[in-house]
Amino acid sequence: MEIRKIRLGGLLLSSNVLMAPLAGYTCYPFRMLAYELGAGLCFTEMVSANALKYEDRATKRLLLTTEKEQIKAVQLLGGIPAVMEEMAKSELLKDADIIDINMGCPVPNVFKSGEGSALMLDQKRAAAIIRGCKKSGKIVTVKCRTGVREDKMFAAEFARMCEDAGADMITIHGRSRSMMYDGVPYYSEIEQAKAAVSIPVIANGGIFSAEDARRMMERTGADGVMIARYGLENPFIFGELTKKVCEKSAYQLLSEQLLLTSSLYQETFTLLYMRKLAAYMMKKRKGTKRYKQRLYQSGSMEELQKVLWLIFGQDNESAYQPGKEVR
Ligand SMILES: Cc1cc2nc3c(=O)[nH]c(=O)nc-3n(C[C@H](O)[C@H](O)[C@H](O)COP(=O)(O)O)c2cc1C
Incomplete structure (x- = not known):
């Protein structure tokens, strides 16, 4: 267009x-x-x-x-x-x-x-x-x-x-x-x-x-x-x-969303919003369905960050390093 x-x-x-x-x-x-x-x-x-x-x-x-x-x-x-x-x-x-x-x-x-x-x-x-x-x-x-x-x-x-x-x-x-x-x-x-x-x-x-x-x-x-x-x-x-260029990955953007949201809103709001947004964004990502329940059950920022990594970063729990972004 x-x-x-x-x-x-x-x-x-x-x-x-x-x-x-x-x-x-x-x-x-x-x-x-x-x-x-x-x-x-x-x-x-x-x-x-x-x-x-x-x-x-x-x-x-x-x-x-x-x-x-x-x-x-x-x-x-x-x-x-x-x-x-x-x-x-x-x-x-x-x-x-x-x-x-x-x-x-x-x-x-x-x-x-x-x-x-x-x-x-x-x-x-x-x-x-x-x-x-x-x-x-x-x-x-x-x-x-x-x-x-x-x-x-x-x-x-x-x-x-x-x-x-x-x-x-x-x-x-x-x-x-x-x-x-x-x-x-x-x-x-x-x-x-x-x-x-x-x-x-x-x-x-x-x-x-x-x-x-x-x-x-x-x-x-x-x-x-x-x-x-x-x-x-x-x-x-x-x-x-x-055609605006953005080189960030979905994981990086979601990690930034999590940080920004938690800096401005209470934890309950942050968790609710981030889970809902991630659920929308994972709709067309193949092989991620099995993490949906874990996403909805994540009850702390740390848990949520880890599930985001599994869905949007690498599907590999042992490679997860808290605080480390992927591109
Ligand atoms: C969950 C949800 C919340 C919505 N909230 C608003 C709203 O606050 N204000 C508004 O004008 N429209 C709202 N809408 C309507 C959307 O802005 C849009 O007009 C509608 O979804 C049609 O576009 P789409 O078929 O591309 O989704 C909402 C729609 C959905 C699905």
Whole structure:
């Protein structure tokens, strides 16, 4: 696919290959990894504006970042324009360069509360949320789907509303809410949305190889792609697409993730996150299935580091030297 930079207000994204927000995964360490490998933009996972308003500790932790993160994009989830505006302008989000508004989450609880993909059915409220968030002076982007029902999709109309309300970019997951996370994305819906607006349109959904990314760009004419689950399975996809060189091995990258995560988060979080990430990354690695249980049972950093070595380094326990990296 053709790699280009994307301008968003005063920001220049280094590539048009974006990493999706993924709840439970796109914490600060993972975003740093994706940026290092070539992602042009990464997002926090969805952060509930209501929970932030009540200063919920676990929710505030989702905002963790440092000055090393090149561009800081926070995804907000919420359905009340006044709360979204208040949070967008709040001290808690002072470090954020970009606020992305979640208008695609299909989960029943979220939908029933009038948040996420439910906003696609209430365009007036969706527009009020965008306008409110824009008052923060930050760049505001929207992530949505092609519609709520598969037999009634309206991505172009929705994209136009977003642009009119002041959105700086829109990402379209090419599936309706009813499709959840399965099925071939509707390329034509994204194509029509791209033709309807002049802000950048990013295409998301079902990209599980470089070839899929190329096809997505070709069929939709989008300005870029957003990789989601495949970014966890094979984070090297960012370098494959952008040609950014990284000579580190999967083991080295995971060892660095472990170090970075444990330096910033508590051990329980670190173990949970690292096990989940490693489980995704080992999916296509032959002969590693037998370590899966050991991975899930690893209850200390030392144990986890050793299992990572067995899966991603050398499948040889006696060659393991704690603290020694492999290339
Ligand atoms: C485990 C998981 C967590 C997700 N969390 C979020 C989220 O926090 N915010 C969001 O906008 N989308 C979220 N998504 C949706 C993805 O960003 C993406 O739109 C979707 O997975 C489709 O892309 P894919 O087919 O390439 O995976 C999540 C998806 C999964 C599987």
